[in-house]
Amino acid sequence: MEHVQRHLRMALDAARMTIWDSELHDGRVVDSTVKWFGAGATLLGLPSGDLKQPFSVFLQHVCQEDRDQLLDTMQTAVDNRAGYEVEYRVIWPDKSRHWLAAKAHVFCNGDDRAQPLGTLGVVWDITERKNSEQTTARQRELAAVTLRSIGEGVITTNAHGETDYLNYIAEQLTGWTHDEARGLHIASTLKLVDDAGEAIPEHVALQCLRLRQAIGMSSQNQLVTRDGRHVAVEESAAPIWSDGGELLGAVVVFRDVSHERKLTKQLSWNASHDTLTGLINRREFEVQIAAALHSAKEDGHVHALLYMDLDQFKIVNDTCGHSAGDLLLQLLSKMLQTQMRDSDILARLGGDELGVLLPHCPPDQALLIADVLRQSVKNFRFVWDDHTFELGVSIGLVEVNHHSKSMTELLMAADQACYLAKERGRNRVHLYQESDQRLARRQGEMQWVSRLNEAFEHQYFRLYAQPIVRLGQQDEEEHDEVLIRIQPAKGDLILPGAFIPAAERYDMMTAIDRWVIRAVCRHVQSLGAQPDANGRLPAQYSVNLSGTSLGDEGLHDYIVQQFAEHGISPAQICFEITETAVIANLVKAQDFMAGLKALGCRFSLDDFGSGLSSFAYLRALPVDFLKIDGVFIRGIATNAINRALVKAINEVGHVMGLSTVAEYVEDEPTLAVVRELGLDYAQGYAVGTLRPLSASAGA
Missing domain, CATH: 3.20.20.450 (EAL domain)
Structure with missing residues (x-):
């Protein structure tokens, strides 16, 4: 018998357990006596050795918030003549806290209906496990709080592309809740199309899983929400690996970039257009002239370029202010567009200067179109408060053909032709000739140098x-x-x-x-x-x-x-x-x-x-x-x-x-x-x- 007990104690020591024994009086746990054997007392922070103490004294070692649960668990087991398992915390004399786990059975004198005599089981320290569980729980809660609070949508999938998790932002953007989306394929919960609304070749999450690598940010796609709305998004994906190197799934991060994309498009539009009139600006007009010049040299096409300078525009500005001048330019721009072919291009080149590119238009036809524009401006009446203004326009016309040298020289020639139209009486069209260049330069220099002097x-x-x-x-x-x-x-x-x-x-x-x-x-x-x-x-x-x-x-x-x-x-x-x-x-x-x-x-x-x-x-x-x-x-x-x-x-x-x-x-x-x-x-x-x-x- 002593041999068996020795082996039992060795087994318990190896398992870092000790015997948990109590003697009951009248079936009441609170009045029982607790016995500790060998190293058992060390679980309470007491010196090793056999120890016998009233349950009420033992209960003083138990954290106050755990006492009622421990007592109720043990008393219920005694009342039912059954076993119990319980975890509770004890406070050592040095004020440190430790977790103990106990597993015991109730024994009676005779059959199970007799008066319970006590409990017998084992107790062991689980502090390390509890601390590990609490650390893991804190990490999980921190991760969950982080995912809930970041300003980007986050969706995780398993290795098959099925949705595991959505954070709050992802729920708001997609229209799917976490519970509804769980188990659905990522292509359904995060439905992506390109900027034109067409299906994309491969979903970012599936590409990530297929290539087993992170996929960088894409900024050309749109999210189709659960209710069918389109939201411009940027998305990226990264694989999720186990400690053993197994691919567990993917995490997709995406955000709403509707405002940024709209701003980018607006800035791009502003870069090529005049914000006041909505016409293309000088920079974009030069691009169009360069393209026309290329087609003239490569394919032998003939085009025409008009340079238009409004007469009397400064009178409107000086008399009524810039607001009136701005409105005049807006109204004139809309009116001129109604007088042109669909293929013709109207641009604002400066304050009161406009340009027109007439594609595939020989000089004789260009002269007719230019005169129509001149006459339409002449017939236009601008009314501001009690003032009515009659305007005119001087137009320089230059042919764009395979002999034309450069875009810059074409614009200079059109400008010079416009200048000569002004010099010869305004409100007229002048077709540029080679001899005009020297004449315009000489006249211009003489005129301005003379007037400034x-x-x-x-x-x-x-x-x-x-x-x-x-x-x-x-x-x-x-x-x-x-x-x-x-x-x-x-x-x-x-x-x-x-x-x-x-x-x-x-x-x-x-x-x-x-x-x-x-x-x-x-x-x-x-x-x-x-x-x-x-x-x-x-x-x-x-x-x-x-x-x-x-x-x-x-x-x-x-x-x-x-x-x-x-x-x-x-x-x-x-x-x-x-x-x-x-x-x-x-x-x-x-x-x-x-x-x-x-x-x-x-x-x-x-x-x-x-x-x-x-x-x-x-x-x-x-x-x-x-x-x-x-x-x-x-x-x-x-x-x-x-x-x-x-x-x-x-x-x-x-x-x-x-x-x-x-x-x-x-x-x-x-x-x-x-x-x-x-x-x-x-x-x-x-x-x-x-x-x-x-x-x-x-x-």
Whole structure:
């Protein structure tokens, strides 16, 4: 018998178990006595050795939250004369907690109906297993919480492509719940089609399972939801492996990219179209001309190119403002399209310049079409408030054939033909001839050089000021942009759009910029530098500088000389430089700006957003103001893309500590949006009109 007991104890020790024994009194567990043998007491954190203790004392070692369950389990087994299995926690004297598992049977004196005498079984420590289970449970819960909370849809499949799991986002996007989708094929729960709505060659999850490798992000597909809606998505898949290297399934991650894809398409459209009229822009028109030229050279086709310049358009702009001019361009564009063949291509090339490509159209037919367009513009009447305007159009026509040299020369020829149409009386069509090129160049040069020199000699230049108004708070300092015009002895005021391109072409811009700087300094000197009677500080003036002037080595010294001669504080002058001019002269611009910035001058970057890498170089320039390109401001009240772009530019500008200016704010709806977006300044007819600057003449 002793031999058997020794072997039993060895077996229990090997299994890390000990005998669990109790003596019952009157069938009540709570009044029983618990016996521990050998190392059993160590399960309670007590020294090894035989131990006998009342059940109530033993119960003090049990965690309070487990006591009732342990007692009920044992008492129920005693009452039923049955066995029991139970797990509970004990607290050792060092306050550490340990898990114990017990398995025992009730024994009676005689048959099973007799009074129970006690329980006998085994007890062992399961702390390590419980900790492992809890760690695994925490990891599973953490994974589940993570999958529920991430912003992308997640679906897992088994090795056969059948759905195992959907997270919350996947449920919302697909329309399937986890329970409904479980067991269905992934092609049903995540139904994908291409951008045209056609079935895709192979589902991303199935491709992943077939190739046994991760499949990168695809951004050309659409998800067909359970209720039939199409949602643009990006999706990718990766295999799920077991520890032994067995392929268990795949995990597919996808997200809704409807907004991004719509924005991409809109930006792509904007890159090739004029946002005001909806016509293709100059860049895309040049692509079409290049294609026509290729077909002319390769296949001998004959096409025609029209260059159209609206007559009297500037009168509408000057009389009624840019909003009227914009509406006029929109109405004219729609009207002209009704007068053309389906194959003809109409484009907006500039402010009031349009281009037409007439495919497969010989010159005689092109002349007829051009005259129809000319007459339709002539018959068009534009009404704004109480004003009615009659317009005209000068059209240059050039043939595109196998002798044509290049797209650039075709456009130049059409432009020159248009110029000659204007010179010969306007509102007419001129067919380009080889002899026109030399004539147009010579006449153009003579005319503009002569007129600009005349303006210098007779002081025909005039300066105007347009307010730059601070939004959101009262500004103690006036801020005006200075704009130049030519007022000849006879005739209408000439806007810069007419003479600035010629001045740039014939190297006269530096002289004009110096004239403006000197005139502004004389004006500031005449006003004095003290606050006025209302306490308003001296005005600040924004002076435009051309790209040519940025490369003028002597301009910095000239400006400093004018400040000294007229007693001008540099802080009153802000120089405006266009973004494109800065890009073309970046190194010189940095040096020029740094020198004047040190004196106290401020700088405004004009037409911001029009360049290809606007933000890339912005931190390298000592700029105070960002003037957002008017092409983004116009129509901002109704164009969500422009609104988003302006919002982004404004936020980045503010992060960099710059003030932002919205130009071409022509009406109240536009002004309201500009205010809402938090721009600092506005400029345009909605906040202030042009007024003459008194020091313009005689400078």
